[in-house]
Every structure is written in structure tokens, then in C-alpha cells.
Amino acid sequence: MAIRKIREIGDGTLAKVCKEVTEMTPRIEQLIDDMLDTMYEANGVGLAASQVGILKRIVVIDTTGDEPYVMINPRLLETSGEQTGYEACLSVPGKTGVVTRPNYVKVRALDRDMKPFELEATELLARAICHEVEHLDGHLYVERVEGDLKNVEDVEEE
Ligand code: NI
Numbered sequence: 001m002a003i004r005k006i007r008e009i010g011d012g013t014l015a016k017v018c019k020e021v022t023e024m025t026p027r028i029e030q031l032i033d034d035m036l037d038t039m040y041e042a043n044g045v046g047l048a049a050s051q052v053g054i055l056k057r058i059v060v061i062d063t064t065g066d067e068p069y070v071m072i073n074p075r076l077l078e079t080s081g082e083q084t085g086y087e088a089c090l091s092v093p094g095k096t097g098v099v100t101r102p103n104y105v106k107v108r109a110l111d112r113d114m115k116p117f118e119l120e121a122t123e124l125l126a127r128a129i130c131h132e133v134e135h136l137d138g139h140l141y142v143e144r145v146e147g148d149l150k151n152v153e154d155v156e157e158e
Helices: 026-041 123-136 152-157
Strands: 046-048 058-061 069-080 083-087 095-101 104-110 116-122 146-151
Touching: 026 046, 026 058, 046 123, 058 123, 069 116, 069 123, 083 123, 095 123, 095 152, 104 123, 116 123, 146 152
Parallel strands: none
Antiparallel strands: 046 058, 058 069, 069 104, 083 095, 095 146, 104 116
16 A cells, blocks of 8 residues: 555656557556555545556545445446536636536446446535546546636635
8 A cells, every 4th residue: 555646747658649558467566555545645535547657547536435336448328407506627726616517327337346336426426527537538627627727825815
């Protein structure tokens, strides 16, 4: 278990498309453990492997603080509805901006045993899944921000 360095906006790795994972290996097990540690240490609700410099389709998400999801090769099967709200990213420190996302998603992924599962999610979890899956295709939420990207402390004062 180790904390990995989080790549920040401007780092070319964040703009690359990640590759599918075809088999679980000890290195990938270690990567997943490190991603969870890194996410929790940074008080984040999600982290994609590309954010720690590894171009594999792996994300970890925990919007509640006690229920981490590990999603390998995640794919959105369905989306519906709409939610508009502030979003942030560990790769864009200190910033936040308003993004509209689906309010419901159904995702299919592999768990850390490479077993397929499906998950239905709404609200914050749905938002986090959309945000993290986009990282795997080289996109950051700042590309979708409505209006200006703001400083977190300015928004907290609002
Ligand atoms: Ni992010």
C-alpha cells in the first residue's frame, strides 16, 4: 500500500485513452490498493488509473466513505435524467465548476476478481461514475464546465 503522485491538469497522461485490462496481476492488485489509499488520503470520491500515471481502464469510487467500488473496464449501459451541480477533480486542485450529468446511470464493469457486475447509481454516485469513466478516455470535467471554473474557497463563501 502506498500513496501515488496524482497527475495534474497539463500532464499529457491525463489526455490519453486508457487500455482495457485483460487479466489481473499482482501489479494491478497493488495499483488498485494504491489507488484506494491515494483517493482516501486526498479526500477524493473517485480516482482513475490515468490520474496516477497508469493508462489502464481502472477506476475507484467511494462517495459515502465506507463503500468503495473498484471498476475495471467500466462501460455505461444506460443513462437518464439530469443533474446540475458543482464538480471537482483531484487533478484540478483548488478548482470547481458546474457540470450537468445524467442523474441515473447503469454501468457494467469487472470487479477486482475480474468478475462482471452491473451497478445502477443515481445522484452523486452517478456523477462520479460519469466523471471517472471520462478520465479513461482522456477527458477532464473542465471541458464540460458551464460558466467559469472557480476557486473552491470562493464557492464555499457563496
Ligand atoms: Ni477527476
